Each structure stands twice: as structure tokens, then as C-alpha cells.
Amino acid sequence: MTGLREERTRQTQELILAAAEELFAERGFQSTSLVDVAERSGVSRGSIPWHFGDKQGLLIAVVEKLHADFRRAMDVPIPAGPDGLGQIVRLASTSIRTGTTRLFLTLLQEAGRPGSPVHAPFAAIHQDMRDYFRAWAEQPEVAASLPDGVGPDDIAAIFVGAIIGMNQQYVINPVLDLRHGYEALARIVLER
Structure with a gap:
């Protein structure tokens, strides 16, 4: 019986998270209520706090899931050769196809608010992204092609900023x- 209960709990949490992701992407965190999430998910409003504590707990859970999704996407190192460019393009464009970009950009605004509970998690997402591109830029074949005075940390910041900016556009x-x-x-x- 415990296994069935755990499975139902997991399914309910997934429904709530999926609804919250959609609504936060569409309306933003501030303009979404738990009633909205309950209606979208088909789950009773009272069960949302039981699973996530409150609206802020739900926001943190959504950002943690977003971070986990990014980490999974970055599990495969970027190759140094021509295949690396293709992988960068696939990684950067996947979030547009899955709708993750709109959620990321909407919640990025929330992360910038003073005292935001998702400031630290978003800083961690950005750091993971920079680490991913830095590891690519540190490969000898890539590092040798970098312009003078431009290092792997610079490349990491440029790629993360450019990808976020292009996705926003x-x-x-x-x-x-x-x-x-x-x-x-x-x-x-x-290229020089």
C-alpha cells in the first residue's frame, strides 16, 4: 500500500509542478495563484500546500526542477571539434522547443527581485551553465583557437549571456x- 501511495503522491506533485510551470511561464509568479494552479492541474487547492508548503515552496520546487532539467541537458560534454558547435546549437535551441525558455526568462525576473527565494538557485543555474561552457573552452583544441586575451571564463560568460539574450529575443x-x-x-x- 505504501508503494501505491508514494506513486500517487509523485503523480500529484508532477501534475502540480507542470501546471505551475505553465502558469508561471504564461503569467509570472506574482500573477499566479494557488487556485489557478489547482484549476490547471486538476488537483484540489488544499493539497498544494500539503505537497509544497506554500506558493513560495512551489516556486522553489519549479526552479529546482528547471535546474535539474538543465543539468541533465549538460550531462554530455561539448566535443572540441565541429561536433561541438552542433551540440551547442542543439542544447541552446532545445529549451525553445520545450517551452523552458519562457519559464526561465519569466522566473529570471523573479530571481532579480530583492530577497527573492530563487535568487540563489538561479545563481547556481548560471554557474552550472558557465562551468559547462568553460570546460568546453578549456579543451586544448578550443583554447588554441581563442583570440588573444580571451580565456575560458570569458567564453563561458559570453556564451551564457548570448544564449539567454538570443532566447529572450x-x-x-x-x-x-x-x-x-x-x-x-x-x-x-x-575564428580569427
């Missing part, structure tokens, strides 16, 4: 060709 105006933008970024950085 795409969310606002989806005519932007992200694939071309990512490829151009890599060529600018890696």
Missing part, C-alpha cells in the same frame, strides 16, 4: 533564426 519575436545566431556566435569567438 526569440520569445519576444520568434522570427529570429536562433540556429544561425548560435552558429554565428561560435564563428565569431572561434
Whole structure:
């Protein structure tokens, strides 16, 4: 019986998280109520605090899931050769196809608020992203192609900033060709 109860709990939490992700991406955290989440998820409003404590606990759970999703996407190191560019493009464009970008950008605004409970988790997401690109840029083949005075830390910050910025532009105006933008970024950085 315990296994069945645990499975139902997990399924209920997934329904609540999925609804919260959609609503936070559509409306933002501040404009979403637990009633909205309950209606979207089909779960009673009273069970949301039981699973997540309060709305802030739900927000933290959504950001933790977002961070875990990013970590899974970054499990495969970027190869130094031409395949690396393709992997960067796939990684950066996956979030647009899955809707993660809108959620990320909406919650990024929340993370910037003074005293935000998701400031530290977002700082960790950014650090993981920079670490991922730094590891790529530290490979001898890539490092040798970097312009003078530009190091792996610079590349990591440039790629994370550019990817977030290009994705933001795409969310606002989806005519932007992200694939071309990512490829151009890599060529600018890696070709002299």
C-alpha cells in the first residue's frame, strides 16, 4: 500500500509542478495563484500546500526542477571539434522547443527581485551553465583557437549571456533564426 501511495503522491506533485510551470511561464509568479494552479492541474487547492508548503515552496520546487532539467541537458560534454558547435546549437535551441525558455526568462525576473527565494538557485543555474561552457573552452583544441586575451571564463560568460539574450529575443519575436545566431556566435569567438 505504501508503494501505491508514494506513486500517487509523485503523480500529484508532477501534475502540480507542470501546471505551475505553465502558469508561471504564461503569467509570472506574482500573477499566479494557488487556485489557478489547482484549476490547471486538476488537483484540489488544499493539497498544494500539503505537497509544497506554500506558493513560495512551489516556486522553489519549479526552479529546482528547471535546474535539474538543465543539468541533465549538460550531462554530455561539448566535443572540441565541429561536433561541438552542433551540440551547442542543439542544447541552446532545445529549451525553445520545450517551452523552458519562457519559464526561465519569466522566473529570471523573479530571481532579480530583492530577497527573492530563487535568487540563489538561479545563481547556481548560471554557474552550472558557465562551468559547462568553460570546460568546453578549456579543451586544448578550443583554447588554441581563442583570440588573444580571451580565456575560458570569458567564453563561458559570453556564451551564457548570448544564449539567454538570443532566447529572450526569440520569445519576444520568434522570427529570429536562433540556429544561425548560435552558429554565428561560435564563428565569431572561434575564428580569427
